[in-house]
Amino acid sequence: MVAEADLQTVDMLLNMGPQHPSTHGVFRIVLTIDGERIVDAEPHIGYLHRGTEKLCERENYRQIITLFDRLDYVANFNNELVFVMAAEKLMGLEVPERAQFIRVILAELNRISSHMLFYGAFGTDIGVLATPFMYGFRERERIQQLFEAVTGARMMHSYFRVGGVADDLPDGFTAHTRALLDELKRGVQECDRLLTYNEIFLERTVNVGAITGEEAIDFGVSGPVLRASGVPMDVRVAEPYLVYDRFDYEIPLGKNGDCWDRFWVRIEEMRQSIAIVEQALAMMPEGPFQAPVAKFGFVRPPRGDTYARAENPRGDFGVYLVSQGENTPYRVKIRGPSFCNLMALKRMTVGHYIADAVVILGSLDIVLGEVDR
Amino acid sequence: MIGFFKSLAVTLQSMLRKPVTVQYPGEHLPMSPRYLGFPGLLWDDAVDEPACTGCLVCARYCPTDCITVSMKDNPLHKEGKSKRRKIVDDFQIRMERCILCGICVEVCNFEAIAMTDYHEEADISRGDLIATKEDLFRMGRDYQKRAGIVVGAGSGSEGEE
Numbered sequence: 441m442v443a444e445a446d447l448q449t450v451d452m453l454l455n456m457g458p459q460h461p462s463t464h465g466v467f468r469i470v471l472t473i474d475g476e477r478i479v480d481a482e483p484h485i486g487y488l489h490r491g492t493e494k495l496c497e498r499e500n501y502r503q504i505i506t507l508f509d510r511l512d513y514v515a516n517f518n519n520e521l522v523f524v525m526a527a528e529k530l531m532g533l534e535v536p537e538r539a540q541f542i543r544v545i546l547a548e549l550n551r552i553s554s555h556m557l558f559y560g561a562f563g564t565d566i567g568v569l570a571t572p573f574m575y576g577f578r579e580r581e582r583i584q585q586l587f588e589a590v591t592g593a594r595m596m597h598s599y600f601r602v603g604g605v606a607d608d609l610p611d612g613f614t615a616h617t618r619a620l621l622d623e624l625k626r627g628v629q630e631c632d633r634l635l636t637y638n639e640i641f642l643e644r645t646v647n648v649g650a651i652t653g654e655e656a657i658d659f660g661v662s663g664p665v666l667r668a669s670g671v672p673m674d675v676r677v678a679e680p681y682l683v684y685d686r687f688d689y690e691i692p693l694g695k696n697g698d699c700w701d702r703f704w705v706r707i708e709e710m711r712q713s714i715a716i717v718e719q720a721l722a723m724m725p726e727g728p729f730q731a732p733v734a735k736f737g738f739v740r741p742p743r744g745d746t747y748a749r750a751e752n753p754r755g756d757f758g759v760y761l762v763s764q765g766e767n768t769p770y771r772v773k774i775r776g777p778s779f780c781n782l783m784a785l786k787r788m789t790v791g792h793y794i795a796d797a798v799v800i801l802g803s804l805d806i807v808l809g810e811v812d813r
Numbered sequence: 814m815i816g817f818f819k820s821l822a823v824t825l826q827s828m829l830r831k832p833v834t835v836q837y838p839g840e841h842l843p844m845s846p847r848y849l850g851f852p853g854l855l856w857d858d859a860v861d862e863p864a865c866t867g868c869l870v871c872a873r874y875c876p877t878d879c880i881t882v883s884m885k886d887n888p889l890h891k892e893g894k895s896k897r898r899k900i901v902d903d904f905q906i907r908m909e910r911c912i913l914c915g916i917c918v919e920v921c922n923f924e925a926i927a928m929t930d931y932h933e934e935a936d937i938s939r940g941d942l943i944a945t946k947e948d949l950f951r952m953g954r955d956y957q958k959r960a961g962i963v964v965g966a967g968s969g970s971e972g973e974e
Contacts, residue, residue: 503876506914571823585845592847592928598914610847634823639816 451479454794458487462565462798465808469785471797478797481789483782488812496772501527501602502737504772509596512778512810514557517543517550518752519810520600523772525681526748526761527602530741533731539604540682541724545617546590546599547750548713548720552624553583554753555706558805559631562703565802566644572635579627586620589613601737604730614721621714628710636707645700649788649800652697659784663755663777664705665804669697675751687719699803706805740767754778754805774813778806844930846960849913851944852906853929853953857964860895862887863950864964865925867901871917879910880917901925904949908934908942924964929956 457468466487472480492511496504508519521543528535556576563572584594589610591597599606635641651661653669666673674691676684692708694701733739741763749758755777762771781804788804789797835842857864867884885902889895917926931952936942944952956962 499876500874502916502919503874506876506912506916568820571820588848589845590847592845592849592915593913596912596914598916607847610845634820638820639814641816 449474456797457484463801464561464806467801467806467808467811469789469797469801471789471794473794476793478789478792478794481786481797483785485779485782485808486812488808490813492813493772493774496769498768500767501739501741501769504769505600505737506596506598509598510809511774511776511813512752512754512757512807513595514807515550515554515753516595516597517546517600518554518750518757520598521547521682522748522750522752522757522759523761524600524602525750526746526759527739527741529746529748530744530761530763531602531733531739533603533733535604535731536728537683537725538727539729539731541720542605542609542729543600544682544684544687545717545720545724546587548716549583549586549617549620551713551753552628552710553580555710556580556583556627556631558706558753558802559635559703562799562802562805563635565798566641568635568641572631575627575631575634579624579631582620582623582627586616589616601730602739603733603737604728608729614724617717617721621718624710624714628707628714632707636704642700644796644799645703645803646698647696648699648792648796649803650696650698651784651788655787656697656784659787660780661755661784662780663752664709665702665755665781665784667691668694668701668705670695675749675756679749681748681750683720684716686723687716689715689719699799702803702805738767740765749775752777754807754810755781774810776810776813778804778808779811779813782806782811848930848932849915849928850930850932851908851911851913851928851934851952852915852917852926852949853931853951853956854901854904854946854949855925855927855957855962855964856950856954859964860889860897862889862895862897863901863925864923865901865904866897866899866923867904868899868922870920870922871926874916874920876914876916877910877912879907881905881907901946904946906944906949908944909939924962927953927956927960927962929953931956 451472451474454471454473457463458466468484470482471478492507495507505520508523509516511519556579560573560576588594591599651669653671656666656669670693672693689712692705694705743765745762747760749756757777758775760773761769764770788800855864867882869882872880872882882904883902884899887895887897887900890898915928918928929952
């Protein structure tokens with residue numbers, strides 16, 4: 441018999457995607473595998489490329505908001521927010537306080553709904569089949585009903601405007617949101633109890649795809665993925681925008697930077713978001729919801745360039761905006777958190793089993809709309 | 814092992830719960846008053862003519878260029894019945910391109926277009942997805958009646974916004 445070391449073996453190439461169900465969209469990784477172990481992982485992106493940045497150069501400032509809705513299509517408010525913030529920064533515009541509170545409430549609720557989608561999809565990636573998915577989508581549905589009452593659309597809202605928001609909140613918004621928050625608190629608790637300390641779940645996630653804080657910083661990772669590695673970096677705290685400095689909330693931090701930590705950080709973040717929305721509802725002032733700007737938000741920011749950033753559910757979302765003083769921007773560069781988080785995928789997957797690649801990809805929580813733009 | 818039984822308990826619990834499923838084609842979920850359905854054209858009942866003058870502003874600002882409009886001289890204006898000098902001749906919206914963003918409604922100076930609550934306009938051929946003027950008035954006038962929208966009586970002037 442030949443000893444195992446003397447056997448002539450060849451690494452195998454395995455295509456995962458673009459039609460693979462656990463790649464969360466049209467994403468492809470070429471895995472080089474040695475038996476069940478992953479030796480190399482090469483991500484291929486671009487299947488959902490729509491040329492958003494180029495389109496931004498011919499659409500005016502009001503129309504671009506609809507494009508930003510479609511970047512990270514599960515965190516629409518957070519995307520719109522960064523673009524309107526960039527335009528406001530360039531114009532030196534003071535946004536009415538009520539509008540800022542409305543933005544905070546909607547952005548945080550959107551964070552919860554996005555993390556709920558992560559929760560459901562991550563459960564499915566692990567192999568828990570339908571239960572977490574149903575739980576996640578049940579909570580998400582409640583939030584989307586509130587969004588529909590406010591903006592008229594469940595996902596593609598185009599509600600934020602340069603200088604404020606499109607319309608004031610509808611009647612009964614506060615009561616509706618309070619009731620929703622009570623349900624969400626119960627829902628998050630239920631989700632947490634179902635999965636977080638489940639034995640099988642722990643087996644699949646603890647010490648899988650671990651990455652240290654320094655490595656995470658080197659890869660340019662941000663958001664929950666970075667905080668799971670124990671780096672206390674959150675744009676809401678580091679560079680407060682809107683009225684985030686007025687609320688009392690914590691930034692949950694992980695220790696090992698493995699899949700379980702990334703999951704846990706997001707569950708905790710949902711609790712903190714609920715706390716923020718509660719405080720914002722109590723503090724929300726009356727007043728105008730839109731600063732006096734050009735009709736319909738067809739603004740012409742002065743010549744210059746600026747960079748605005750905000751904490752998306754997936755991390756640090758930034759927009760670099762160059763204006764020539766015209767009704768369309770000269771250049772819009774988008775710094776997408778999913779795209780940057782994806783860079784760490786190879787470092788995380790190499791050395792693990794094939795089944796773990798699915799879990800690691802799920803724990804990064806990428807949205808291809810924003811990776812490919 | 815404990816985890817397995819805990820999960821099973823969850824399954825049993827939800828088995829006894831009342832289902833929340835809405836039997837869709839028969840029943841509908843309530844829609845919010847702000848719901849952004851397909852755009853429809855409104856009718857000026859005071860003069861009995863379209864409120865749209867075919868000014869093209871919606872077509873110009875549409876991010877997906879899905880609107881085609883043309884205008885003609887208004888015969889009722891010559892008779893002195895209407896203040897609208899021009900009136901819409903043809904109006905088409907390509908539903909397969911429309912992203913329901915509501916920009917056309919925002920920019921309209923004559924309150925002539927509105928986002929209706931129509932949302933079940935799926936069809937089996939591309940040609941059927943082009944909403945003609947008749948389709949748009951059918952949706953718009955029906956929505957107008959139900960939502961109680963009255964278009965300014967033959968104003969034909971600049972709207973408030």
